[in-house]
Amino acid sequence: MQIQFLGTGAGMPSKQRNTTATALKLLDERGTFWMFDCGEATQHQILHTTLKPRKLEKLFLTHLHGDHIYGIPGLLSSRSFLGGGEPLTIYGPKGIKAWIDLTLSTSSTYLQYPLTVIEIEDGIIFEDNEFIVEAKLLEHVIPCFGYKVTQKPLPKELLIEKTDALGVPRGPLLKQLKEGHDVELEDGRIVTSEEVTGEQKNGFQVTILGDTRFCENSIKLSLGADIVVHEATFDQTTAELARQYGHSTIIDAATVCEQAGAKHLIVNHISARFLPSHIKEMVHQVAHFDFPVYVADDFSEFDWTNGVLKQIN
Amino acid sequence: MQIQFLGTGAGMPSKQRNTTATALKLLDERGTFWMFDCGEATQHQILHTTLKPRKLEKLFLTHLHGDHIYGIPGLLSSRSFLGGGEPLTIYGPKGIKAWIDLTLSTSSTYLQYPLTVIEIEDGIIFEDNEFIVEAKLLEHVIPCFGYKVTQKPLPKELLIEKTDALGVPRGPLLKQLKEGHDVELEDGRIVTSEEVTGEQKNGFQVTILGDTRFCENSIKLSLGADIVVHEATFDQTTAELARQYGHSTIIDAATVCEQAGAKHLIVNHISARFLPSHIKEMVHQVAHFDFPVYVADDFSEFDWTNGVLKQIN
Numbered sequence: 001m002q003i004q005f006l007g008t009g010a011g012m013p014s015k016q017r018n019t020t021a022t023a024l025k026l027l028d029e030r031g032t033f034w035m036f037d038c039g040e041a042t043q044h045q046i047l048h049t050t051l052k053p054r055k056l057e058k059l060f061l062t063h064l065h066g067d068h069i070y071g072i073p074g075l076l077s078s079r080s081f082l083g084g085g086e087p088l089t090i091y092g093p094k095g096i097k098a099w100i101d102l103t104l105s106t107s108s109t110y111l112q113y114p115l116t117v118i119e120i121e122d123g124i125i126f127e128d129n130e131f132i133v134e135a136k137l138l139e140h141v142i143p144c145f146g147y148k149v150t151q152k153p154l155p156k157e158l159l160i161e162k163t164d165a166l167g168v169p170r171g172p173l174l175k176q177l178k179e180g181h182d183v184e185l186e187d188g189r190i191v192t193s194e195e196v197t198g199e200q201k202n203g204f205q206v207t208i209l210g211d212t213r214f215c216e217n218s219i220k221l222s223l224g225a226d227i228v229v230h231e232a233t234f235d236q237t238t239a240e241l242a243r244q245y246g247h248s249t250i251i252d253a254a255t256v257c258e259q260a261g262a263k264h265l266i267v268n269h270i271s272a273r274f275l276p277s278h279i280k281e282m283v284h285q286v287a288h289f290d291f292p293v294y295v296a297d298d299f300s301e302f303d304w305t306n307g308v309l310k311q312i313n
Numbered sequence: 314m315q316i317q318f319l320g321t322g323a324g325m326p327s328k329q330r331n332t333t334a335t336a337l338k339l340l341d342e343r344g345t346f347w348m349f350d351c352g353e354a355t356q357h358q359i360l361h362t363t364l365k366p367r368k369l370e371k372l373f374l375t376h377l378h379g380d381h382i383y384g385i386p387g388l389l390s391s392r393s394f395l396g397g398g399e400p401l402t403i404y405g406p407k408g409i410k411a412w413i414d415l416t417l418s419t420s421s422t423y424l425q426y427p428l429t430v431i432e433i434e435d436g437i438i439f440e441d442n443e444f445i446v447e448a449k450l451l452e453h454v455i456p457c458f459g460y461k462v463t464q465k466p467l468p469k470e471l472l473i474e475k476t477d478a479l480g481v482p483r484g485p486l487l488k489q490l491k492e493g494h495d496v497e498l499e500d501g502r503i504v505t506s507e508e509v510t511g512e513q514k515n516g517f518q519v520t521i522l523g524d525t526r527f528c529e530n531s532i533k534l535s536l537g538a539d540i541v542v543h544e545a546t547f548d549q550t551t552a553e554l555a556r557q558y559g560h561s562t563i564i565d566a567a568t569v570c571e572q573a574g575a576k577h578l579i580v581n582h583i584s585a586r587f588l589p590s591h592i593k594e595m596v597h598q599v600a601h602f603d604f605p606v607y608v609a610d611d612f613s614e615f616d617w618t619n620g621v622l623k624q625i626n
């Protein structure tokens with residue numbers, strides 16, 4: 001799994017940062033990527049990555065402010081033009097469906113793939129054999145959701161040298177053992193799943209929050225997360241503005257992580273008032289927290305392998 | 314007057330060409346600029362020019378395909394955020410108003426300036442003391458307008474050395490002479506406007522056409538124009554596709570200019586199939602026409618001064 005930031009600015013594009021979009025790359029896990037928010041020109045940003053629009057499987061929207069949704073129409077139509085026939089599902093607050101419908105019909109855009117738009121409320125909004133996605137309302141000036149993506153525990157590995165040693169015949173019994181069932185051999189011996197399978201491997205938990213002031217639901221969604229992506233529109237010196245506009249400082253973001261016992265923090269949605277030279281100072285403000293904090297730039301990419309987070313771009 | 318191309322591609326953005334937007338810079342004439350079409354990320358393109366969104370006075374839309382309108386919402390809200398209080402008027406086909414209204418309300422965007430959206434039909438759609446804008450329906454797969462911008466003849470210059478020589482007193486008589494009226498002096502002599510004013514200077518005529526196949530109305534709108542901006546999505550080798558998709562070849566564009574007696578042709582809306590290396594070949598296909606033909610790139614800029622067109626970027 002990798003997380004790549006396609007836009008890390010706030011409100012308006014600047015030469016340094018585009019408006020918000022974050023890709024959760026699940027190419028190894030399911031051959032697709034998911035995206036959180038889609039500011040204007042996200043498809044332009046994608047042109048400079050290895051992401052293929054047809055591999056976009058799910059788009060989760062935190063809220064309906066323009067800097068988080070104005071890139072949707074262009075991405076939807078280019079995905080169609082580029083010949084992706086796979087279905088796409090969009091999850092977002094009430095109002096998104098009517099807007100997408102009118103936008104596509106006004107521009108005479110006919111998508112060559114099935115598009116489903118789901119208007120969500122708090123709770124589990126998606127679950128399959130591999131993943132669960134939970135949404136909770138945060139505290140912004142308009143309804144805004146945060147999302148927690150939980151990868152389910154990975155299937156236990158069957159230790160074939162052990163089943164061989166115990167004389168379990170190759171065939172259907174192995175499948176039962178792998179799936180957690182104990183089996184009886186022809187000679188009457190019992191072989192337990194426990195003794196012939198490897199350790200349970202947990203999946204990852206990634207929490208991606210939208211625009212919000214410091215709030216209880218951010219903490220709930222971040223409980224025990226491996227990675228939290230939290231906005232930091234402001235810093236300590238501009239904390240008053242954060243309160244006023246329904247945003248967070250980088251310290252708010254770190255406090256959420258701390259109280260939730262999360263392991264890594266990546267902040268995005270950085271106000272254009274902070275020039276690249278100021279970022280070091282922002283990071284300094286959270287140096288006393290005892291987990292790593294990264295400030296994402298456009299195209300920053302993080303890899304998560306075997307429980308280790310590494311910035312690879 | 315200058316014309317700057319902000320996006321010269323067709324259908325989708327590529328690394329070379331953004332989707333359509335063309336700025337008509339009237340900073341000397343009226344302290345503003347006008348724009349024709351506004352594909353996604355036009356505001357991002359503007360970041361790389363000297364254009365200021367608050368100076369955008371009028372936006373003319375040729376048609377409602379996404380590659381011509383998806384940049385509107387972002388530009389409207391950034392223009393507001395950047396503090397332009399001056400009114401803005403958008404002209405476009407039926408359907409544009411409902412989409413802009415729903416887009417702004419869905420994204421809780423409140424503009425800090427008066428926005429007027431006018432759904433047009435064929436005819437003169439704007440006129441003041443200095444300019445006339447005429448629209449005509451072209452032939453595309455959906456309703457698409459072309460526009461002709463006519464600058465009215467410039468006020469004649471009063472030749473003050475001549476009025477002095479004739480003994481016309483400084484004062485209100487001069488104003489009458491400048492405005493074309495003959496006057497009688499106190500001694501009974503008649504001074505005609507004709508003898509004390511310079512030559513009539515014509516304004517310019519610029520025709521900016523939308524997506525279209527070769528058609529009669531393109532020619533009508535281009536009659537006698539100083540500059541015609543015409544799409545050339547295709548070239549001679551792909552002429553069949555042009556017919557099929559309601560587009561033009563570069564030869565279609567040049568033929569329109571020739572039949573209209575227009576003086577300069579600039580083509581835009583170039584398919585991404587044509588790499589930079591192919592552009593020379595496109596120009597070669599129209600070498601036998603006896604007026605200059607330019608293929609616009611993103612950020613190409615042309616200056617029109619005293620009847621002379623010069624590419625300055």
Ligand SMILES: [Zn+2]
Binds near residue numbers: 011211269
């Ligand atoms: Zn935002």
Ligand SMILES: [Zn+2]
Binds near residue numbers: 524582
């Ligand atoms: Zn087009």
